[in-house]
Amino acid sequence: NYGLVRTLASNQYRELHAFTHSMVAAFPPIVIAAFALFFWGAMNGGLAWPDFWDISLDRVPMGIERIAVHTFPTLMILYNLLAWYGSAKGNSPSKSAWTIFLSSIVTYTLHWNYGIGVLRGKWRIFRGRPGLQIDDRSRD
Secondary structure (H helix, E strand, O other): OHHHHHHHHHHHOHHHOOHHHHHHOOHHHHHHHHHHHHHHHHHOOOOOOOOOOOOOOOOOOOOHHHHHHHHHHHHHHHHHHHHHHHHHHOOOOOOOHHHHHHHHHHHHHHHHHHHHHHHHHHHHHHHOOOOOOOOOOOOO
């Protein structure tokens, strides 16, 4: 896992650390928190059920429950738009409408796995048991 190895290596070699590596570690907790907020808000009246497309303020008043429900889909839409924009503006020779469309799935998977790896690496360092890295043997 690249995030894990990168975190363990940057603990030993400080010049490998970058702020963005720590930022991507926040991605999985943000997704989990937004998902939990969605369900909490839905269970507490933030969503008109079964007519969930009815978003009028008469049906569901503005409040913390409604905001909680709308956080997850809003973040999903913004994430997809950003991934599609970045993919469309990129200079890949194999760029097509299909690869642009799929870019948000690939980007999400990469951010999730990298973030989990960074969190696992930070947890190992925190516990004082970083373990072996992929290539830490002596090459004399």
